[in-house]
Amino acid sequence: MRPIAGVDITLVSPVRFAPYSGMLPGLIAGHYKHHECHIDLERLARFAGARFLRTLSHDVDPARREVVLAEGPTIRYDILSIDVGSTSAMAGIPGAAENAIAVRPVETLLQAWNALIERAGANGLGMLAVVGGGAAGVELLLAMQYRLAQLFERSTVRFVLVTDTDRLLIGHDPKVHSVFKRILSERQIELHFVSRIARVEPNVVVMANGQRIAADAIVWATGAGASPRLSETGLALDTAGFIAVNEHLQSISSPAVFAAGDCATIGGYAYPKSGVYAVRQGPPLAANLRRSLAGVPLIAYRPQHRALALISTGDKYAVASCGPLVFESAWVWRWKDYIDRRFMAKYNVPG
Numbered sequence: 001m002r003p004i005a006g007v008d009i010t011l012v013s014p015v016r017f018a019p020y021s022g023m024l025p026g027l028i029a030g031h032y033k034h035h036e037c038h039i040d041l042e043r044l045a046r047f048a049g050a051r052f053l054r055t056l057s058h059d060v061d062p063a064r065r066e067v068v069l070a071e072g073p074t075i076r077y078d079i080l081s082i083d084v085g086s087t088s089a090m091a092g093i094p095g096a097a098e099n100a101i102a103v104r105p106v107e108t109l110l111q112a113w114n115a116l117i118e119r120a121g122a123n124g125l126g127m128l129a130v131v132g133g134g135a136a137g138v139e140l141l142l143a144m145q146y147r148l149a150q151l152f153e154r155s156t157v158r159f160v161l162v163t164d165t166d167r168l169l170i171g172h173d174p175k176v177h178s179v180f181k182r183i184l185s186e187r188q189i190e191l192h193f194v195s196r197i198a199r200v201e202p203n204v205v206v207m208a209n210g211q212r213i214a215a216d217a218i219v220w221a222t223g224a225g226a227s228p229r230l231s232e233t234g235l236a237l238d239t240a241g242f243i244a245v246n247e248h249l250q251s252i253s254s255p256a257v258f259a260a261g262d263c264a265t266i267g268g269y270a271y272p273k274s275g276v277y278a279v280r281q282g283p284p285l286a287a288n289l290r291r292s293l294a295g296v297p298l299i300a301y302r303p304q305h306r307a308l309a310l311i312s313t314g315d316k317y318a319v320a321s322c323g324p325l326v327f328e329s330a331w332v333w334r335w336k337d338y339i340d341r342r343f344m345a346k347y348n349v350p351g
């Protein structure tokens, strides 16, 4: 929105419509339409005077300062900002990638969800399994259950949630676990704690203790993994494979490369891979891209100590969690809805 004379900006994305994950459970539950929770990147780029290329960046060569695209010519850059997010952490679990529905990329999740709705309408569904007891797994499960009950009055689909932890929503106050355990029990959801998954077969989750859970579909929501592509870039990575950056959000190995959000890890700080942190990195990232071009000192980003999480329960009800403060009500959902819509309105630029 504040172009710099002589600077050309290119935005590369494999999708034109970028999903806002905060509203994704609400989309699955049927509370939002697709356009309400997606940002039109092509339109946004046009508005900002940037070039938009709808393709995947395939590789980065920091030595030659080039980005290789899946389709189209290689792009040379003076400054590169990598913000490619994370993938569903499936590595190391045989059969997971082939037999489970990953929550990322979101487009694939939404396609799979629409196909499941069709199947539910045609033949009915017996059991849906969700793997992962974090916010994404719990919210998606409750949203799916709500939507199926709304669409099909006689829906008898059962849900099971499997997690390798001994409680739900690790990283939040234990009261959040108690609240969600109660809500999931009230909704007759079968819960398996401390259950490590050994492998996934077609329509079967096989636990390390040999127990098998048959399901019509298996949704994989075990957290953020690093894209394997990052390891091919030659950029310095952390032990989990994310781009290692300093507090200026600048690669520790290539000063012309910046990275933010889920795909980057800032040395010396421990914070979750979540949208709250990714969004807060936007302003210092933008400032540092400008500063780097102008050759002036960069500013530091310091993650906040704690973040407010508003976790929905499918039925226009939500739980607020901020450190030791935990409360739940339909009012919390309306608060979340207000914040999310206000966030999206910022990107809803004139066409």
Ligand SMILES: Cc1cc2nc3c(=O)[nH]c(=O)nc-3n(C[C@H](O)[C@H](O)[C@H](O)COP(=O)(O)OP(=O)(O)OC[C@H]3O[C@@H](n4cnc5c(N)ncnc54)[C@H](O)[C@@H]3O)c2cc1C
Residues within 6 Å of the ligand: 012, 013, 014, 015, 018, 019, 021, 022, 023, 024, 025, 055, 056, 057, 058, 083, 084, 085, 086, 103, 104, 135, 136, 140, 229, 260, 261, 262, 263, 273, 274, 275, 276, 277, 278, 310
């Ligand atoms: C179901 C679900 C619900 C969530 N709810 C919340 C929530 O309520 N609050 C919260 O704080 N966090 C939430 N999160 C986490 C949140 O989604 C992430 O932390 C956040 O999206 C990270 O932002 P990002 O910009 O780093 O990555 P993303 O939002 O994932 O964006 C990355 C973008 O890069 C693009 N891309 C990927 N690879 C390439 C490539 N090779 N070339 C070009 N482009 C590429 C992708 O298409 C995508 O548009 C949720 C996650 C899930 C899965």
